Amino acid sequence: MATDSLQQTLRDHLAWWGLRHFTSDHEYFLWQRQQLSVEELNQLNSRAERKRTGDRVDEIAFYDLAAQPKTFPILYSQRYEYYEAIGLRTLAQLGKAQDILDFGCGIGVLTTFYARCFPDVNVVGIDRSAASIAIAQRKAKELGLRNLRFICLDVQTEPLSGSFDLVLTTHALLQAEQDPGIPSASWRTFDRVDDPSQQMAFEQRTGLAIRLDRLCQVLCPHGRMIVSEKTRQLARRVPFQRALASRGLQLVQPADPIQYRSIEEVVEDGPFYVLNKGNQATVTWDELPELDDGTLFNLNAMLGNSIDPNGPLYENHGPSAQVAWEELPEPRVTHELTREEPDGRQVHVELGLVDETHYLYCANTFDQRQLVMMEEARAALLEAYYQEILRGLP
Numbered sequence: 001m002a003t004d005s006l007q008q009t010l011r012d013h014l015a016w017w018g019l020r021h022f023t024s025d026h027e028y029f030l031w032q033r034q035q036l037s038v039e040e041l042n043q044l045n046s047r048a049e050r051k052r053t054g055d056r057v058d059e060i061a062f063y064d065l066a067a068q069p070k071t072f073p074i075l076y077s078q079r080y081e082y083y084e085a086i087g088l089r090t091l092a093q094l095g096k097a098q099d100i101l102d103f104g105c106g107i108g109v110l111t112t113f114y115a116r117c118f119p120d121v122n123v124v125g126i127d128r129s130a131a132s133i134a135i136a137q138r139k140a141k142e143l144g145l146r147n148l149r150f151i152c153l154d155v156q157t158e159p160l161s162g163s164f165d166l167v168l169t170t171h172a173l174l175q176a177e178q179d180p181g182i183p184s185a186s187w188r189t190f191d192r193v194d195d196p197s198q199q200m201a202f203e204q205r206t207g208l209a210i211r212l213d214r215l216c217q218v219l220c221p222h223g224r225m226i227v228s229e230k231t232r233q234l235a236r237r238v239p240f241q242r243a244l245a246s247r248g249l250q251l252v253q254p255a256d257p258i259q260y261r262s263i264e265e266v267v268e269d270g271p272f273y274v275l276n277k278g279n280q281a282t283v284t285w286d287e288l289p290e291l292d293d294g295t296l297f298n299l300n301a302m303l304g305n306s307i308d309p310n311g312p313l314y315e316n317h318g319p320s321a322q323v324a325w326e327e328l329p330e331p332r333v334t335h336e337l338t339r340e341e342p343d344g345r346q347v348h349v350e351l352g353l354v355d356e357t358h359y360l361y362c363a364n365t366f367d368q369r370q371l372v373m374m375e376e377a378r379a380a381l382l383e384a385y386y387q388e389i390l391r392g393l394p
């Protein structure tokens with residue numbers, strides 16, 4: 001089927017689930033207030049907050065509430081474009097599979113879609129939220145899907161059984177959305193040293209180790225895994241990728257960064273990984289930060305060319321600020337400070353001059369970089385900014 005018609009099939013499926021596509025916050029929240037009472041919204045928000053800061057029990061309680069028939073169309077309509085981004089990419093990979101496991105399937109919006117599109121393939125959806133599984137089972141029955149089963153199980157406490165040639169999992173492997181990941185070796189570099197104790201600590205505190213190990217146990221030799229988590233930030237991406245690689249999972253194609261809108265907000269998600277187990281690696285893992293246009297730094301072209309007379313000559317808050325900083329010709333550092341925390345995290349702040357142009361550079365071991373350049377007349381502004389940063393350091 002052509003991509004357009006697949007997209008239409010998915011849209012029809014999402015509509016069947018009662019999901020609506022909004023591109024305006026105003027319209028979405030108007031609809032939300034018409035459907036849910038203030039009390040229901042408050043309860044949902046407080047469960048969402050407890051999920052963010054709490055434990056396994058809080059997470060299950062949130063997904064159980066989110067799966068209530070009155071609530072899920074409202075809540076999951078926010079994820080409309082996410083379903084499109086993940087659903088269509090995943091669908092394109094399903095062709096050769098016979099037995100598919102969708103781990104952390106939630107209420108089964110996408111699981112039922114895959115089972116509908118491939119009626120000859122056996123699909124199993126697993127989730128630890130009993131209310132989500134109850135909805136998923138009800139919907140699969142309404143759709144008359146005979147090739148689909150849903151099981152309520154927590155892989156943190158119970159092993160999986162069966163054998164699958166394809167395991168899917170999106171947003172279900174990393175329990176800790178806020179986890180910062182692991183720091184780089186120093187503020188000068190984006191490289192992560194290969195430190196087994198740091199890696200193990202990341203895998204344990206995010207719940208990744210047990211989930212991945214148990215999924216790998218039911219993945220048949222040479223089976224494939226399709227994985228996507230919120231790991232675009234390098235500090236999370238590197239340990240996540242290393243966790244996959246250390247379990248013998250290899251990239252089948254380059255990892256695909258994902259971007260979509262959640263109503264009006266642009267979400268940087270993924271990458272989307274297509275992996276296989278036990279085969280020869282053909283694509284290498286990328287441990288470099290995503291660079292933006294800031295790489296095109298040309299000091300001479302920039303000087304005297306400030307478009308905004310009140311703005312700096314150059315300002316870059318992305319990882320490519322480091323590339324620009326490294327390219328500064330003969331910088332003269334006037335002030336600098338490097339602060340190191342007991343856990344090894346570092347931050348470095350630097351003020352300096354390139355000819356008559358003043359610059360401020362700031363870098364830390366969680367990949368944040370900032371380079372600001374100003375002409376002589378506004379050097380005091382940079383100096384004040386430097387002092388402000390120093391005051392804000394722990």
Ligand SMILES: C[S@@+](CC[C@H](N)C(=O)[O-])C[C@H]1O[C@@H](n2cnc3c(N)ncnc32)[C@H](O)[C@@H]1O
Nearest residue numbers: 104105106127128129153154155156170171172
């Ligand atoms: C963010 S939702 C994602 C749902 C679905 N994959 C999607 O993309 O729409 C995460 C789901 O993973 C489930 N989950 C997390 N940890 C789990 C575990 N240890 N065992 C089973 N399910 C788990 C949660 O209950 C939740 O439904």
